[in-house]
Amino acid sequence: MKTYEPILLKNMMQPEYAGSLPEYERAGGYQALRKVLGKVTPAEVTAVVMKSGLRGRGGAGFPTGVKWGFLPKDYQGPRYLCCNADESEPGTFKDRQLIERDPHQLLEGMLLACYAIGAASSYIYIRGEFVLGAKILEAAIKEARAAGYVGKNIFGTGISIDIWVHRGAGAYICGEETALLESLEGKRGLPRVKPPFPATHGLYNKPTVVNNVETLANLPHIMNRGAEWFASIGSPPKSTGTRVFCVSGHVARPGNYEVPMGITFRELIYEQAGGMRSDKKLKAFIPGGASAPFLTPDHLDVKLDFESVALAGSMLGSGGVTVMEEGTDMVWAALRLMEFFYHESCGKCSPCREGSSWLVQIMRRIVNKRGRMADLETLTDLCKNIAGRTVCAFGDAEVSPILSTLKHWRHEYVTYIHAAEAANLIRPEPAGAKH
Amino acid sequence: MLKEKYQAEIDEILSRYPVKRSALLPLLYLAQREEGYVTETAMQEIAGILKLTPPQVYETATFYTMLNLKPVGKFHLQVCKSLMCALVGSDTVIGWIGTKLGIKPGETTQDKLFTLSSVECLAACGTGPMMQVNDDYYERLTEEKLDRILADLRQTGTSSLKTGPFMWPEPANAVKG
Numbered sequence: 001m002k003t004y005e006p007i008l009l010k011n012m013m014q015p016e017y018a019g020s021l022p023e024y025e026r027a028g029g030y031q032a033l034r035k036v037l038g039k040v041t042p043a044e045v046t047a048v049v050m051k052s053g054l055r056g057r058g059g060a061g062f063p064t065g066v067k068w069g070f071l072p073k074d075y076q077g078p079r080y081l082c083c084n085a086d087e088s089e090p091g092t093f094k095d096r097q098l099i100e101r102d103p104h105q106l107l108e109g110m111l112l113a114c115y116a117i118g119a120a121s122s123y124i125y126i127r128g129e130f131v132l133g134a135k136i137l138e139a140a141i142k143e144a145r146a147a148g149y150v151g152k153n154i155f156g157t158g159i160s161i162d163i164w165v166h167r168g169a170g171a172y173i174c175g176e177e178t179a180l181l182e183s184l185e186g187k188r189g190l191p192r193v194k195p196p197f198p199a200t201h202g203l204y205n206k207p208t209v210v211n212n213v214e215t216l217a218n219l220p221h222i223m224n225r226g227a228e229w230f231a232s233i234g235s236p237p238k239s240t241g242t243r244v245f246c247v248s249g250h251v252a253r254p255g256n257y258e259v260p261m262g263i264t265f266r267e268l269i270y271e272q273a274g275g276m277r278s279d280k281k282l283k284a285f286i287p288g289g290a291s292a293p294f295l296t297p298d299h300l301d302v303k304l305d306f307e308s309v310a311l312a313g314s315m316l317g318s319g320g321v322t323v324m325e326e327g328t329d330m331v332w333a334a335l336r337l338m339e340f341f342y343h344e345s346c347g348k349c350s351p352c353r354e355g356s357s358w359l360v361q362i363m364r365r366i367v368n369k370r371g372r373m374a375d376l377e378t379l380t381d382l383c384k385n386i387a388g389r390t391v392c393a394f395g396d397a398e399v400s401p402i403l404s405t406l407k408h409w410r411h412e413y414v415t416y417i418h419a420a421e422a423a424n425l426i427r428p429e430p431a432g433a434k435h
Numbered sequence: 436m437l438k439e440k441y442q443a444e445i446d447e448i449l450s451r452y453p454v455k456r457s458a459l460l461p462l463l464y465l466a467q468r469e470e471g472y473v474t475e476t477a478m479q480e481i482a483g484i485l486k487l488t489p490p491q492v493y494e495t496a497t498f499y500t501m502l503n504l505k506p507v508g509k510f511h512l513q514v515c516k517s518l519m520c521a522l523v524g525s526d527t528v529i530g531w532i533g534t535k536l537g538i539k540p541g542e543t544t545q546d547k548l549f550t551l552s553s554v555e556c557l558a559a560c561g562t563g564p565m566m567q568v569n570d571d572y573y574e575r576l577t578e579e580k581l582d583r584i585l586a587d588l589r590q591t592g593t594s595s596l597k598t599g600p601f602m603w604p605e606p607a608n609a610v611k612g
Contacts, residue, residue: 015606078453090517090556093601100600121453128464128501129557131570136600164451169460169499172555186459186485188498204454248519248560255561255603290518290556320560322519336518340555346498 001271007233007242008217009258012101019136021143024104030149032223033111038157045116049219051227053240058084058175058212059289059318060393061306068117070199071207080203081114081122082184082210086168086175088127089289090340091320094244094256095213099126099133102217103140107163109216111149112223114161117209121162125180128169137165172344176392177210179346190348191392214244214319235262239305243316247273249323250280259304261316266300269323280325284408288317290337291397293404294330314404330409331416334401335363341398349390355382356398363402366413369420376413380406437466437480445484455485459495463502472503500554508543508550510588513567516553519560528564528576529553535585548589561603571597 011017011027024030036045050065071079083106087095098106106124114122126134141163144150152160166184168174174183178192181203202208218241222230231240239261245268248254252274259272265285269275276282284294287304293314295302302312309316324333342356362379365371383399390396406413438445448461462484466477473496482492496502503511512532516525529540532551536544540553559565562574573584573596580596587594 012602013606017606019600087558088556091519091560093558093560093562093603096558096601097603101602127558128499129567132572132598132600166451166457167460167464169463170501171499183460184457185454186456186495188495246561248563249522253604320519322522322560324522328522333518333522336516336521340517343555 002267004242004259006258007221008098008102008105008214008244009256011105012097017101019100019102019104019140021104021140021147024102028224029104029220030108032220033108033149034155036112036223037115037155037159042116042118045112045223048227049116049222052222052230053227053237054215054218054222054230055239055306056212057214057218057243057319059089059291061316064211064215067199067211068113068209070197071117071209072200075207078121078204078206079117079119080206080208081110081117081119082177082180082203082208083110083122083124083216084175084177084180084210084212085124085126085130085133086180087130087213088172088175089291089318089320090337091246091248091286091289091322092318093246093248094319096130096133097256098213098217098244099130100136103136104144105217105220106137106213107140107144107150109219110163111154111161112219113209113211113216115159117207119209120160121164123164123166123184123203125166125168125174125184127174128167130167134165134167141165171346172340173346173392173394176394179392180210181208188346190346191394193391234260235303235305235308238307239316243304243319245272245304246318246320247323248320249285250277250282250325250328251275251323252277261305262303262308264301264303265295265321268304268321269300273323276323276325278325280327282323283326283328284324284330284333286314286320286322287312288315289320290340291315291393291400292317293400294333294408295404296408314400330405330412331363331367334405335360335367337401338363338398341394341401345394345398349395351386351389352395352398355386355395358382359386359398359402366416366420369416369423371413371417371420373414373417375417376406376410437462437469437477438484440469441465456487456491459485459487459492460499463492463496467502472506506547509548510568511550511552513552513554513557514540515555515557515559515563515565515567517556517560519556520563520565523563525553525564528566528581531578531581535581549585559598559601562598568594568597572601574598 046068054064055061171189173179174189176191179189183189198208234240242258244258257272342360345352345356347353387396387399448458462481478492482489538551543550564576565574584594
């Protein structure tokens with residue numbers, strides 16, 4: 001098996017490493033902050049990050065430096081950084097590990113980002129269920145504050161940066177950046193209509209940047225080793241650096257694997273994650289969290305970078321790769337994910353709120369052998385009327401399990417419906433139905 | 436009253452935010468920690484502290500699944516039922532708990548010790564099937580492990596089988612590849 005130099009997981013891969021401040025410092029921690037604060041201008045930091053090609057690790061893959069560059073240059077009031085630690089995309093469990101095993105790596109990244117965008121206050125919005133993660137972060141912030149890395153007048157530069165932990169309370173949608181801001185303001189987590197974007201009207205209507213945990217954790221390494229170094233890793237120019245891919249499902253060794261972007265799914269699944277857990281062959285995989293359309297064994301040689309996965313008709317998303325073996329019922333799998341989206345729809349936009357309920361009802365009807373052939377058209381039709389018609393990307397996400405399983409495994413839906421017809425269990429067509 | 440008992444903690448929470456309403460979720464958590472769930476009285480008191488109307492507090496409290504608006508058992512067993520855990524047996528875990536404790540999702544045992552909920556993804560997909568019990572995660576569940584966890588909880592209120600700082604695969608395995 002080919003091995004790769006770990007960057008984000010390097011410290012924690014040492015069996016004795018527990019993530020305390022002295023350990024992090026011994027491993028070279030906070031050197032980037034010392035090198036940068038007051039010595040390199042914020043604009044230069046942004047330029048380095050832009051040049052590195054770093055793109056957001058949360059799902060959308062937006063270039064980080066460009067996002068920072070949208071903040072108004074001449075605005076004198078407060079600005080905010082929010083770290084998105086709401087990790088809720090089914091299939092994803094990397095941020096939890098980055099937080100709990102090496103919290104100072106994240107804090108140093110946040111301090112660098114705050115410096116670059118001129119923020120004196122920052123919040124880590126962590127999903128409520130990560131109670132241990134929140135405790136670890138609070139303890140790390142306390143250590144960093146006592147050592148003078150966080151707080152007033154850091155290293156005597158006159159620069160002050162504060163970091164607070166803010167726990168969510170169980171809502172997938174709060175991983176959407178504007179819903180996160182609403183939630184942080186003490187409201188229901190309903191995404192905002194954009195524009196205006198958080199860069200100008202974010203937290204408390206002030207200029208704000210929201211970055212994912214893994215994105216921020218890359219910053220100390222980029223500032224230490226340079227933009228060229230980072231841009232040489234992975235699949236340049238558009239997918240630079242490593243990703244911590246989360247492999248779950250029917251593999252021999254599920255878990256987090258940090259590899260350069262651009263290796264193939266075949267290598268990730270069969271070498272890093274040890275291949276399938278049994279003799280059963282791979283039937284399907286989700287390449288980037290529950291929002292990413294399902295792919296088939298024909299896609300195993302697709303490269304794990306933003307463009308290649310998009311070309312294959314799916315998305316790299318959050319890096320959650322879920323593998324399913326022969327024998328997995330794809331209609332059942334799509335229903336499970338649909339139930340998730342139905343449960344998590346925030347209710348703001350009618351197409352998503354009503355549509356997710358209809359989709360679940362029809363899917364349950366099919367699985368309960370009460371479906372009819374016209375249901376497949378209705379499913380497709382509903383999906384088309386949800387995607388692209390909502391305030392946030394949730395609408396596009398929720399239709400992907402159904403549309404992609406219908407595309408690749410339509411015959412499984414048909415089998416359910418034939419079984420229903422054979423058993424004569426179909427409900428009568430409503431009067432005047434055209435089908 | 437929360438204010439009398441936790442004035443210092445409430446002041447500290449308020450000091451983190453330039454706008455009071457941001458303290459709403461932290462204060463609702465404080466109320467839940469006190470009573471085991473969020474009572475209407477607590478919500479009214481929080482509205483007063485944050486200068487909000489009670490409906491502003493209710494609308495936020497009812498949006499988030501982790502805020503219990505009615506009492507739950509001493510141990511809230513929350514089994515992840517999302518696809519990634521379902522692929523590796525979460526429905527079986529819910530079945531085991533059903534047999535052992537005689538409760539279905541949404542129900543509480545007669546002695547008020549255990550409430551079972553089936554919940555959506557808890558970000559532990561590589562170590563499923565899993566459940567959260569109050570603040571702690573329990574992962575890679577087997578029937579034997581579940582028996583031990585339930586016995587431990589009854590006897591000591593916690594279990595050493597809970598997950599510590601998370602890493603999977605564990606470092607030794609990760610180095611070996």
